[in-house]
Amino acid sequence: MANVEIYTNKFCGYCSRAKNFLKKKGVEFTEHDVGFGGDKRSEMVERTGGRTSVPQIFIDDKSIGGCDDLFELDMDDELDPLLGIE
Numbered sequence: 001m002a003n004v005e006i007y008t009n010k011f012c013g014y015c016s017r018a019k020n021f022l023k024k025k026g027v028e029f030t031e032h033d034v035g036f037g038g039d040k041r042s043e044m045v046e047r048t049g050g051r052t053s054v055p056q057i058f059i060d061d062k063s064i065g066g067c068d069d070l071f072e073l074d075m076d077d078e079l080d081p082l083l084g085i086e
Helices: 013-024 038-048 067-075 079-083
Strands: 004-008 030-033 056-059 062-065
Touching: 004 013, 004 038, 013 067, 030 038, 038 056, 056 067, 062 067, 067 079
Parallel strands: 004 030
Antiparallel strands: 004 056, 056 062
């Protein structure tokens, strides 16, 4: 199974949607709350090349973007191979 990280904010509907989708697929992930700024927000912005919106999702250290990008990968049948799901 792939290493999945998601940068979130507690009051973000897109974050909740992405997390629930990953949970339904049985994917474990590490969540980083960036709602109050700090080191994790700076880390997220650096890792994404300047993106500041949440969620920001990484699969095996590769930025895949946000919630819409996650769903698009799934619709294109590209998500499961990235996640290591058969």
